[in-house]
Amino acid sequence: MADSILEVSIGANRHIVDELMGDDIMFETLMEIMEPKITEIRKRDKEEYLQEGIQKGMREGIRGAVEMLRNLQYQDTEIKSEIIKQYGLTEDEADRYLRV
Numbered sequence: 001m002a003d004s005i006l007e008v009s010i011g012a013n014r015h016i017v018d019e020l021m022g023d024d025i026m027f028e029t030l031m032e033i034m035e036p037k038i039t040e041i042r043k044r045d046k047e048e049y050l051q052e053g054i055q056k057g058m059r060e061g062i063r064g065a066v067e068m069l070r071n072l073q074y075q076d077t078e079i080k081s082e083i084i085k086q087y088g089l090t091e092d093e094a095d096r097y098l099r100v
Contacts, residue, residue: 063086066097 062083069079080094089097 057086062089062097063100066100 065083065086066079069082070076074082076098080091080098083089083097084091084094
């Protein structure tokens with residue numbers, strides 16, 4: 001609710017907000033207030049991107065392992081058992097990798 005009130009207030013007083021944004025002292029004050037939140041968001045985003053990258057790398061690694069084992073003439077049952085053991089997958093997750 002506070003966000004809505006703030007949006008309405010800024011919209012109704014846009015010319016005042018524009019003036020304040022041009023004021024260096026006000027800008028510095030706002031940045032001091034917002035700095036912890038900005039840092040928190042950047043840190044969270046960085047951690048999320050890192051986790052996404054790790055997960056993507058893991059998926060690509062598993063797909064590569066499945067392809068390599070198939071090229072070596074391993075049966076899907078053997079591959080499934082091995083990727084479950086090596087990567088800690090559930091049977092359903094392993095089945096998904098075998099369908100690719």
